[in-house]
Every structure is written in structure tokens, then in C-alpha cells.
Amino acid sequence: MKTVRFGVSMSPKLLQRFDESIAKKSYANRSEAIRDLIRESLVEIEWENSDEEVVGTITIIYSHTTRELVDKLTDFQHQAHQAIISTLHVHLDEHNCLEVMVVRGKSNFIREIAERLISTKGVKHGKLTMTSIGDKLA
Numbered sequence: 688m689k690t691v692r693f694g695v696s697m698s699p700k701l702l703q704r705f706d707e708s709i710a711k712k713s714y715a716n717r718s719e720a721i722r723d724l725i726r727e728s729l730v731e732i733e734w735e736n737s738d739e740e741v742v743g744t745i746t747i748i749y750s751h752t753t754r755e756l757v758d759k760l761t762d763f764q765h766q767a768h769q770a771i772i773s774t775l776h777v778h779l780d781e782h783n784c785l786e787v788m789v790v791r792g793k794s795n796f797i798r799e800i801a802e803r804l805i806s807t808k809g810v811k812h813g814k815l816t817m818t819s820i821g822d823k824l825a
């Protein structure tokens with residue numbers, strides 16, 4: 688099989704962390720590890736864009752001191768009520784809130800909801816996890 692070589696630039700610190708992480712996973716070399724990461728990412732993108740029924744969680748961290756942000760997030764969660772089954776809210780400290788939403792629906796729609804929530808100005812961190820439940824939902 689024909690292969691192509693290409694260069695990747697990154698900070699020495701990031702490369703060191705990468706090398707440490709692939710050593711733990713027993714990769715023979717960086718190329719092998721990078722190929723796996725790329726494959727994994729492509730599969731994920733493909734899957735996230737399909738209309739498969741999935742369940743998952745959307746986790747966000749934000750400061751509740753921005754009243755507008757809280758209103759915006761709540762409004763949007765109501766709009767998406769059919770996909771957002773449940774929400775857990777934890778007051779992390781005086782300012783920060785952690786919210787975990789349990790979601791269920793078609794993967795492309797769930798991804799849209801997650802992207803919109805996570806990209807909302809003022810949301811500090813966000814993460815979507817999805818898993819297939821196998822059979823189609825009724």
C-alpha cells in the first residue's frame with residue numbers, strides 16, 4: 688500500500704505528553720498512534736452525522752452569574768425538550784455550575800443540540816457522549 692509522509696508541528700510539551708500517552712498504550716511509534724487517532728475520529732464523525740437512535744449525555748460548565756446566559760440555556764433546553772430527558776444541576780462553587788443533560792434521539796440532532804449548547808457564549812466547557820442503544824426507539 689502506498690503511504691504519504693507529512694509533517695506535523697506542535698509544541699515540545701504537547702509532543703512529550705503525546706509520547707507518554709502512546710507509550711502507555713504500547714504503540715510501536717507515533718505514526719501508528721496518529722493513524723489510529725485519525726481512524727477513530729473519522730468513525731466518530733461519520734456516526735455522529737447519521738440518523739441512528741442514540742442515548743447520551745451533554746455536560747456543560749458555566750457561571751450562573753450571567754443571568755442572560757442562564758435564561759438562554761433554559762430557553763434552549765425547553766425548545767429541545769423532546770430530546771433532553773433529564774437535567775442534573777450541581778452548584779460547583781459560588782459561581783460555577785455543572786449541568787448534565789441526559790439526551791435521547793437521532794444522533795445528528797443530538798449533536799446539533801450539544802454543539803449549540805457548548806458553543807453558547809459563556810459556557811466554559813462542554814462535552815457530548817453518545818452511545819447506541821441498538822434497536823430503534825418506538
Ligand code: NI
Nearest residue numbers: 751777778784
Ligand atoms: Ni448552579
